Structure formats: C-alpha cells, structure tokens
Amino acid sequence: MKTLKSELLRTLDVTKWVLSIYFKNYPLYTTIFIITELVLTLSNLLNAYIIALVTDRAIQVAQVGISKITDFLPIITLIIGSYIFFETIRIINIYVWRIISYQDMFLLRRMLAERLSFLGIQNLENPEITNKSQRFNEEINNISGNMQMVVSIFSSFFAFVSAGIVLINTIPVVALLFTVVMIFQLVVNQKFIRELWVVNRDSTEERRKTYNSLNLLSEPAPLKELLLSQGRSYLSNKVNIYIDWIVGKISNIRKNWSLWQFVNKLLDSAVFGYGIVVILQRLVGKIISIGQLTFEIRSLRIFADSFSNFTGNIVGLRENTVRIGDVKELFAKYESEKDGEFKLQNNTPLIDLKNVSFKYPNTDKLIFKGIDLNIKPGEKIAIVGENGAGKTTLVKLICRIYRVSGGVINLNNINIDEIKISTWHKNLAILFQDYNQYTNLTVKENIEVDSSDRVSNKESITEALKKADALNFVEKYKNGIDQILSERYKDGIRPSTGQWQKIAIARVFHRDSPVLILDEPTASIDAVAEAQIFDNIYKFAKNKTVIIISHRFSTVRNADRIIVLDKGKIVEQGSHEELLKNDGKYAQAFKLQAKGYQ
Template sequence: MAILVLVYIPYIYIDKKFRRRLFNLEFDTTEERRQAVACASNLSESSKLEEINITNSHNFLDKLFMDFSEKFAKKSIDTWKEWMISDYSFTLVTNVISFGMLAEVIRRLFLKLISIGDVTFWYRTIESFRNTLDSFISSVNDVLESALRYKDMYTLFAMESTFKDGSVRVSKFKEGPEIRLDNVSFKYPRTDRYVLKGLDLRIKPNEKLAIVGKNGAGKTTLVKLLCRFYPVDKGGIYVNGTNINEISSESLYKNMGTLFQEYNTYGQLTAEENIYIGDTSKPIDREKVEESAKSADCYSFIQDYPNKFKQVLSERYKGGIRPSSGQWQKIAIARFFYRDAPLVIFDEPTAAIDPVSESKIFGNIYKFFKNKTVIIISHKFSTVRNADRIIVIDGGVIVEEGSHEELMAMGGFYAEAFKLQAEGYN
C-alpha cells in the first residue's frame, strides 16, 4: 500500500501541471480569442452581412477566426495528448503494482497462509484503496484548478471604482436643474492630451443649450463628465450648487435622460417595451408610450407593423421584423420622451433621420421639454438654431457663444459652417 501511495504523489503534480497549462493557454490567448469571437459575431449578425457581402470581406473575417481556432485547437490537443500519455503511463504503473500486490496475495493462498475469504478481502481492499486515491487526487486538483479561476473572479469582484460614488442623495427635480462648470479640465486615463481645458459654462434652469464644434472638439467628452462616467481632473461640475462628485450616481441618474450616439437597440423586446425601458421604475403606462411614440414621429410606422406596439423588433425571433436605422433612432428618442427626466442630453439624436421627421422631432423636443434643462449636441445646424443658446467648442474651450442670430452676426466658425450646410441644401 505504501508503494501505491508513493506512486500517486508525483501524479498529483503531473495532473496539476497539465491543468495549469490548459488554464494558461486560455488566459494567454484571451485577447486573441475575443477578436476571433468578434469576427464570428460579425459573420452571424444579419445587420453586418450586407456590408460584408458587398465588400467581399467574408473570407478575410473567416480566416481571422479560423487561424485563431486552429492555433488554439492545436495547442490544446498537443497538451491533451501529453496529459493522456502521462495519465495512461501512470495507470499502467499503478496496474502493475496492483497486480503485483494481488500476485502476492495469491502466492500466500497457494502456501495456505491465507484463506479464499482473505483473498476476496485483499482484492476489494486494494481496488477500494486505488479508487479512493484516484477520487481524492482528482478532487484536490479540481479544487486547485477552480482556485485558479476563482482567483481571477475574486480579483474582478474585489476591484474598487477608480473614484468613489457620492453620498448626497437628491430628490427628483421639479424643474430642469442649473448646471455649472468651473474651470473644468479633463484628459482620458493613460493619455497626456487634455480634451477639455479650463472650461467655464453656466447652463440656466430649463435652458435649451446646443453644443456644436468639429469632431474631437470635446463635445461628447463633456456629456460623459456630466454623466459621471469619469471624474473631473481639474475644476468642478455643480448641479443646483452641489458638486456632481458628491451626488450619488443613483439619484443623479433618476434625474437624467441621455441619448448617446451609439444608442441601445433591444431586438428581443417589443416596440412598446423598447420605449417603456426608458423608465421601468413604475408599471407601464401604455397611453404615455403612444404619446412618446407620436412625439418621436414613430407612432405611424409602429402602427404599420403586423403586431403594432407588440411587435418584436428583430428578425432573429419568430414573427419579428428589423426596423431601419432611422426607425430605430426614432424609437430610441421615444424612450427618452417616455423617461421625461428633468435633465435631458441628446448626443447627435437625429443622425439617421430624414429632414422632415428631424424638424418634427426637434419641434417636439423644444415644446415637450419646456420645463427641463436640455443639452443638444449636433453637427446639423438646422436642428440647433432654435435653442436658447448655442456654444461652439474647439480644442476643449468655448470659442463662440450666443443665439443663432448673434452667432451669424459674428461671422465666425458657426456662421461659416451654417452657410456651408445651407449651400448643400440649396
């Protein structure tokens, strides 16, 4: 028995070695695997197949996926082969030892040193002992392998936020809040370039403010700071006089509705649910859903769907249909009409919408959000001309500010860009 135990000791380390090697293979190829899976996802999403077919890029994406899969499979198979050879070799050794032990038992039987009952006892004892050792070592190495994975999981869950959440809880604002930016500067993590540089801005309660500027000027970055996705490096942002870093995220977001350039589409949900998800804190108000759809100019095409507001919005599901990009954007806008937050931020809200619908939607935005603070970012100057105030950001600072008429009279960036767009329509 002692010999059998001694043989199992190196097996513990051999088994552990191959388990770790497979884990390291998965860990070390994480980034490559993510890229390969993304390629496979591109090839399985119907919305992306149109461009893939036109550009004939199917083979390119397929090759990226297959190259990784074949490389990963080869390394995995090679490791498994080595492991199985080691495992079979160990099994052979333990079988030889077990047979040797049984041979000794049978020898003693022939010498009449033990009885047939003793032979049966020793045979069962040896087999039970081997099975117990196998089970014990397998359990130990299962635990050790799990520990490798749990260690990463623990590290993930133990991570702390890069900046602490605020402790001040604010109630739902009865009207649009005042927002003040005092000497705000910001650069993204692991970069040295400041996107915003000493920005000073006061947004009045219930004001409709439009922000325009070139790509990379810092417009969307400003939105991310207002949403507290990043802490301000220098200066401060104040909401109704309270530093935004001191306000709890939960209570801040209850007062905020933000439509980003890359808005969410929930194809597994119905049209009604896609609008209702804007505010799920209360039971669904179907009348409000329909009013929101009308304000976003999506009521008519939803009514044309076979199941109307109960229509699932993806062809991946039985009976589902796929809205166009413009229709999806209108549904996303309806979601924020439904949310009806005191502070509303639209980042390029009508990029995929036709001019007629765009005019209707912005007319409804200015009317519906009458007692709200509204911030609109857009490259289309026709959509911002009716804002109470327009600011032009360039290089992270405000370079122009005023109403549409005032900015046109200045003859600066805004006036030049407006005229260029107008000439395009002419």
C-alpha cells in the same frame, strides 16, 4: 515549493468562494447533494463485502451439502435492502443536482450583472475588468463544474480512505506505493496546469477580439454588409489566424501532458498488479478465503479507481481554479467609485463646469483642459464640433459617467461628486449614439424600460410614440405596441435603423425627466421626420434643460445657445445668429453644410 504552496492556497481560496456561492443560494440542496455523494461512495465497498459473504457461504454450502434457501435469507435481505437504500440515495442525489444546475443558468449570470452594476459605469471602461467579465461568461459552466469536482474529490477521498483502511490491515506496502505515485502525479499535473493558464490569461485580449469577429460573422445585420463588401474573408482570416495559434499552443501542452499521464498510468498499473500478486500469495498461503480474496481484490480496485478519480479531480480542480481564480477577482478585487451622500431633488438644476480637465483612465492625454461652462435651468444648449472634439465626453462628465481629472462640476452649487449619483440620474433622460435596442422586448417595454419608477399605460406610451413620429409605423405592426422587435422570436419583426431611433426617442419622451441629453438623436432619420421630432422636443422640453449633440445644423439652430468645441476647448458660443455674425468656425461649417443642400 513556495510556488506550489501559493497555488494550493489559491485553489483553497477559489474553492471556498465557489462553495460559498452554493451554500448561500441553495443551502439545503447543497448539503443534501454533498451528503448523498459521500454515502454513495460506500456502495461499491459494501457490495464487495456482500459478494464476499455470498461467495464464502456458497462454497460452504457446496462443501457441506446444505441446500436450504433459508440459509441465504439474511444475505438476500442485506442485498435487497442495500440496493433499495443506495438507489433511493442516488435518485435524491440526481434530483437535487438537476435542480441546482437549472437555477445555475440564471444565478451566475445575475451575479455578474449585479456585480457590474455595483462597480459602476467608469469601472466598466477598465480593460482589466472587461477582460475578467469576458472570462466570467466563458467560465460559467466551469463554476458549476468546480462545485461538482470539489464534491467528487471529497467522495473519492472518502472511498480512497475507506478502501485504504482495508488494505492497510492486509497489504500496507501497496497502499504506501499508491500514495507515492499520487504525489508524483500531482507535481507533474501542476506544471502543465500552470502552462495552460498562462496561455489562456495572456490571450484574453485577442480572444475577445476573435469572439467579436465571430459575432459579426454570425449576426444577420453586420454579415450582410460583410458579404456585400467581401469583408467576410478579411475577418475570417483574422479569426483563423488566432484559432490556429491558440490551438497549436494548447495542443503542444496537452501532447506533452498526455505523455506524462501515460507514464503515470504505467506506474499506477504496476502498483495495482503488484497488489494482485500479494493478495494471491495470501490465498495460496491460506491466510484468506475465496470470499475474502474477492473482497480484497475488489477493495484494491476501489482503492485504485478512487485514487485515479481523486488525482483526476484534483487536476480538474486545479485547471478550473487557475481560470476561475481570475474571475473571482472581479468579485473581490475591485471596488465601486465612492458615491456622494447628498440627495438631489427632482428638478432642473443649474449645471456649472469650472476649470474642468479630463483624461480617460489609464491614459495621459488630456481631452479637456480648463473648460468653463454654465447651463441655466431650462436652457436649450447645442454642442457642435468635428469628430473627436470631445462632445460626447463632455456630456458623459455632466452625467458623471466619468469623474473630472481637475476642476469641478456643480449642480445647484453642489459638487457633483458629493451628490448621490442615482438621484442625479433620475433627473436625466439620455439618448446616446449607441443607444440600446431591446430586441427581446415589445415596443411598449422598449419605451417603459427607462421609466421603472413611473406607472405607464397605453395612453402614455402612445403619446410618447406620437411625439417621436413613431406611432404611424407602430400602429401598422400586427401586435401594435405589444409587438416583439426581433424576427428571432415568434411573430417578431425587425424595425429599420430609423424606426429603432424613433423608438429610442419615444423612450426619452416617456421618461419625462427635467434634463434631456440627446447625442445625435436623429442621425438615421429623414429630414422631414427630423424637423417634426425636434419641433416636438422643443415643445415638450418647456421648462426642461436640453443638451443636444448634432452634426446637422438644422437641428441646432433653434437652441438658445450653441457651444462650439474644437480640440477639447470651447472656441465659440452664442445663438445661431450671433455665431453667423462672428464668421468663425461655426459659420464656416454652417455655410459648407448649407452649400451641400443647394
């Protein structure tokens, strides 16, 4: 009983949340939709009443022999008037819902985007939030469906009560029996809804993996490699194993549920049949007329149908609620990281890491312990080390994508946690290894997307492309800088991996921020173009701080200072020449790489 009560409270809570979305964003349309739905529920009962009047009047005319059509004029007027009224209401109802549904396509996805932005980067690394974000995308249609079900519950309950008032005054025992059957159905349905929710909740992680595999199998670029390497069958097998498992689990629950639903329908039909018998007895006993007979039978049918719709929508609502309830937590349970209040000026700050330790959320393993690093304004720093040494993690701490677990990072002697993070990010131009490829945008838009606070023009875009060694191939595009960068759009093209990286580098040049952070910026670019780009970076970055992560020593040797990371510790630092003289890890790695070019 306690579980049922908590589930009902959860349903009410989620329902309230869904309704608040619609009333907040479409107050007028939502109000009109609900009112018109309720009004339309009266149409069947009113039509049944009109048919009863017509039937009794027709019998009276046949018995008496009066044949004036004018005797039917009031009833004809009522029929035509009610038809016009309800059809007008129906048209308004459909129009309003279509407008709401069309806007839903954008509203709900925009809500998710805004919420994730609010939660911040560090929260996005939380698997729980990632899972809920995945489920939100899966449940978008169910959110609008939830709204429709809520309104349908109101309208079917309204019809149920309206027809029930008629039956209570005529056959109260039937109305009571229907109510008992309804309660039985709700209890049974609750059991199976809960079972379905548990399966869906517990399989979210595997479902995410399966969707990722399906994306790889349906995207041209990764599919090409999978076909060449015969990896397609491997991923397809993993997908099929999950699908077979989840379909088996769901099918078994649905089969048992269907058997109970059949039992419920038998009970429903038995009560309806009993109601017909009672009504016929009333006719035989001359308690009601033929017209009243049709009205009561129709009222019984409306009562039974609205009862069925009501319980069916309750089931649908409960089923949706247990899934949407998880999604709702994404908007209610989590809070963004507390931001600082100090507004950093647009300049090149002193970056100082003191005794910094760090471990990723939900883990105990320390990535760094006791790191000290001082980066002067305008200094050109390169960070090198083996894979897994912590290079990218270090720059993410400097960007405050993550907060340190111990120690402190200061910007101009101010704790980075006390700085309003958006003012620090405005000072950064960042290119990570997994940089964004905006395939739905043009070349120009790909470059200016990170510079929304700066007025861009053709000259500034062209200059950025030139510095990134990208102007030559962009000028060959049919539409130049207005070329859409995906063959999935009309007249679109697909840049090579190296061309994409150059466009991303152009984005950094165009942003023109005081601090540049480049993580393997030329990994997919040939050596000649790489040398030209880095020459441009050093020229462009005069008086700017540059932090470069790279495995290629040809790209880091011109840095003012090279930081060598190994197993989360700074084991060496100095200029290229100084590190070669030390004959340590850097010198060994440099000689090994140089040997490969001989």
